Amino acid sequence: MIASLSKLALVGLFTATMTSAAAPIRNIMYLTGQHPFVPDSTTSSPITHVAMAFMSPSFFNRKEGSSSEWPLFMPVDEARSKFSPGTKVLVAIGGWGDSAGFDTGAYSDESRATFARNVAAMVEDTGADGVDIDWEYPGGNGEDWKKIPNEARAWQVAAYPKFLAEIRSALGPDKIMSAAVPGLPHDMIAFTPETVPQIMESLDFLNVMAYDLMNRRDNVTKHHTGIEASLTAVRAYIDNGAEPDKVNLGFAFYAKYFRTEHEPCVDNPIGCPTGLLEDPVTGEDLGRAGAFAWRDEVPYEVQASFERARTKGKYDQRGGGWYYWDEEESIWWTYDTPEVVAKKFPLIMEQENLGGVFAWGLGEDAPKWAHLRALNAGVRRLASSKEEL
Ligand SMILES: *[C@@H]1O[C@H](CO)[C@@H](O)[C@H](O)[C@H]1NC(C)=O
Numbered sequence: 001m002i003a004s005l006s007k008l009a010l011v012g013l014f015t016a017t018m019t020s021a022a023a024p025i026r027n028i029m030y031l032t033g034q035h036p037f038v039p040d041s042t043t044s045s046p047i048t049h050v051a052m053a054f055m056s057p058s059f060f061n062r063k064e065g066s067s068s069e070w071p072l073f074m075p076v077d078e079a080r081s082k083f084s085p086g087t088k089v090l091v092a093i094g095g096w097g098d099s100a101g102f103d104t105g106a107y108s109d110e111s112r113a114t115f116a117r118n119v120a121a122m123v124e125d126t127g128a129d130g131v132d133i134d135w136e137y138p139g140g141n142g143e144d145w146k147k148i149p150n151e152a153r154a155w156q157v158a159a160y161p162k163f164l165a166e167i168r169s170a171l172g173p174d175k176i177m178s179a180a181v182p183g184l185p186h187d188m189i190a191f192t193p194e195t196v197p198q199i200m201e202s203l204d205f206l207n208v209m210a211y212d213l214m215n216r217r218d219n220v221t222k223h224h225t226g227i228e229a230s231l232t233a234v235r236a237y238i239d240n241g242a243e244p245d246k247v248n249l250g251f252a253f254y255a256k257y258f259r260t261e262h263e264p265c266v267d268n269p270i271g272c273p274t275g276l277l278e279d280p281v282t283g284e285d286l287g288r289a290g291a292f293a294w295r296d297e298v299p300y301e302v303q304a305s306f307e308r309a310r311t312k313g314k315y316d317q318r319g320g321g322w323y324y325w326d327e328e329e330s331i332w333w334t335y336d337t338p339e340v341v342a343k344k345f346p347l348i349m350e351q352e353n354l355g356g357v358f359a360w361g362l363g364e365d366a367p368k369w370a371h372l373r374a375l376n377a378g379v380r381r382l383a384s385s386k387e388e389l
């Protein structure tokens with residue numbers, strides 16, 4: 001009895017050691033120009049991929065061979081040197097508010113061919129292992145949705161899979177190619193039962209942005225990266241034909257807050273009215289919402305409120321999110337604590353059999369790395385439980 005127990009314990013230890021060296025779970029970090037900070041190698045283990053954000057899509061519509069300059073906040077080699085050997089480094093193209101280059105590039109067979117060949121040239125010139133396509137979003141609902149109506153972008157639903165296929169073909173099968181995709185069902189305009197299987201043929205994996213799920217287009221309080229809404233997001237892609245193993249769940253290393261009405265929120269702070277957060281005509285931010293990375297100083301005007309959130313925040317079992325409604329200033333806070341990061345492993349990753357995680361972004365969690373540590377611990381545990389099967 002004792003002998004078999006200790007043998008089991010040894011096997012467990014051995015498995016844990018093995019998997020920390022080669023985790024079968026993808027653990028991807030966006031490294032951003034705003035916060036290009038990297039922890040020491042003990043803290044960064046087991047990061048498997050780094051996606052450097054962002055390079056503008058506008059560079060890829062130029063005449064092929066006209067330049068070998070690919071402006072990025074840091075050279076790919078320099079980023080690579082900051083991580084363990086073998087970590088894959090991708091260049092993320094696009095991002096919120098920088099989609100005009102995609103509108104141009106995806107338009108025709110000819111523009112897609114030019115864009116794709118330029119992407120391949122960029123990967124060659126920079127020495128990256130691949131690309132992450134962050135078009136926010138094909139089919140519309142992006143930052144300029146009030147200026148360019150979605151109807152003017154209807155053609156993108158059919159063009160997006162062709163665009164990705166052209167990039168894949170130019171890159172060849174050995175380079176890594178992923179896409180960051182919207183987390184809210186109403187933004188998944190280009191992701192239908194017909195297109196998702198086509199899209200997945202070109203990609204190694206899909207980064208589902210399961211955050212910002214409350215944003216300034218909402219008018220009631222919600223968890224911006226809650227468990228229930230995250231499940232809805234990943235299931236939408238799986239139901240439309242993405243293999244769970246190719247789906248990565250997004251984590252946010254930042255806090256969000258929204259000013260709300262007062263009276264209706266006193267008894268029911270979850271789902272209570274915020275009033276207008278975005279100008280309904282221009283789509284401009286009305287200054288009643290904000291976000292900050294864990295690395296950043298808390299904005300002065302919400303410091304006292306955040307202090308209350310930090311000490312009195314709680315977990316909502318139903319929606320699966322950490323929140324606080326500040327009665328003094330009528331401010332709704334929504335973010336993940338390290339404990340909620342840990343909860344997402346059994347409740348989302350294991351539940352849906354997902355193949356990986358990613359975070360926006362690595363340096364956003366400096367210098368304490370508390371959320372990164374929780375994420376890495378979840379990845380290690382999940383990897384070793386998979387090995388044991
Ligand atoms: C929020 O917006 C929706 C759609 O425009 C509207 O039907 C609803 O009444 C609004 N809710 C609140 C609380 O303002």
